[in-house]
Amino acid sequence: xxxxxxxxxxxxxVVLGLSAGAAEDPVVATVDGVPVPRSALERAWRELPERxxxxxxxxxxxxxxxxxxxxxxxxxxxERLGLDRDxxxxxxxxxxxxxxxxxxxxxxxxxxxTTEEALRARYAExxxxxxxxxxELRVRHILLPDEATARAVIRELDAGADFAELARxxxxxxxxxxxxxxxxxxxxxxxPEFGAAAFALAPGTHGREPVRTRFGWHVxxxxxxxxxxxxxxxxxEELRQELAREAVEAxxxxxRAAARIEIHEKALAGPREEGTR
Numbered sequence: 709x710x711x712x713x714x715x716x717x718x719x720x721x722v723v724l725g726l727s728a729g730a731a732e733d734p735v736v737a738t739v740d741g742v743p744v745p746r747s748a749l750e751r752a753w754r755e756l757p758e759r760x761x762x763x764x765x766x767x768x769x770x771x772x773x774x775x776x777x778x779x780x781x782x783x784x785x786x787e788r789l790g791l792d793r794d795x796x797x798x799x800x801x802x803x804x805x806x807x808x809x810x811x812x813x814x815x816x817x818x819x820x821x822t823t824e825e826a827l828r829a830r831y832a833e834x835x836x837x838x839x840x841x842x843x844e845l846r847v848r849h850i851l852l853p854d855e856a857t858a859r860a861v862i863r864e865l866d867a868g869a870d871f872a873e874l875a876r877x878x879x880x881x882x883x884x885x886x887x888x889x890x891x892x893x894x895x896x897x898x899x900p901e902f903g904a905a906a907f908a909l910a911p912g913t914h915g916r917e918p919v920r921t922r923f924g925w926h927v928x929x930x931x932x933x934x935x936x937x938x939x940x941x942x943x944x945e946e947l948r949q950e951l952a953r954e955a956v957e958a959x960x961x962x963x964r965a966a967a968r969i970e971i972h973e974k975a976l977a978g979p980r981e982e983g984t985r
Contacts, residue, residue, distance in 0.1 A: 817956055848929045
């Protein structure tokens with residue numbers, strides 16, 4: 709197992725850390741007396757590509773432990789050689805520290821802004837707006853092979869023919885046997901040309917012009933129209949992202965307002981290329 713799985717973990721770097729409590733985070737090994745907590749293996753497992761995380765976790769624990777130990781030994785050797793004092797390496801370490809701290813702060817800001825209470829309050833606010841309602845149409849259509857046939861069907865409808873009966877006799881689409889009934893549909897569920905034409909019709913009317921899509925020529929009838937208030941579950945993820953974005957932007961705005969920021973335009977532009985002014 710070691711020889712087969714361990715190379716797959718070569719990109720997984722884990723820094724050892726002390727556990728908060730032995731009972732909650734048991735020590736699985738020590739390296740020169742420094743404990744390796746079980747949580748280090750959990751972090752290493754979470755950093756694996758998804759295809760490896762689909763494997764039984766128990767099968768990966770030993771290779772992960774070996775990798776964590778190797779990382780610790782390599783870290784110590786790098787420090788012994790003074791690599792942490794190399795300016796380029798030190799800059800990378802500081803960049804990694806900035807990234808970790810940034811992500812930790814963002815997680816805290818987002819968690820505070822997206823509580824269940826906050827999400828429910830934003831949902832209640834959202835659904836009070838009529839623009840948030842979802843419009844659905846009850847639609848029938850007759851699918852035909854060419855424009856001339858479609859126009860002939862429209863003339864029959866204009867003369868009083870029953871739409872559902874014509875659909876059963878003439879439509880080449882799978883909804884034909886149901887009288888062309890597509891049920892209740894939303895605009896985004898329809899191909900653009902069909903959707904634009906259907907949502908332009910008043911309930912109880914059919915289109916006076918055939919509509920061409922990649923499926924053929926359509927004659928469309930709208931039976932009914934309704935507006936629905938979307939469920940909380942439908943909007944939850946959108947609201948979560950909205951609240952998170954607002955919270956992060958608000959915090960950044962406050963931080964920028966309190967900071968003294970100077971932009972050095974000449975340095976930003978960089979050195980001029982030879983031969984330019």
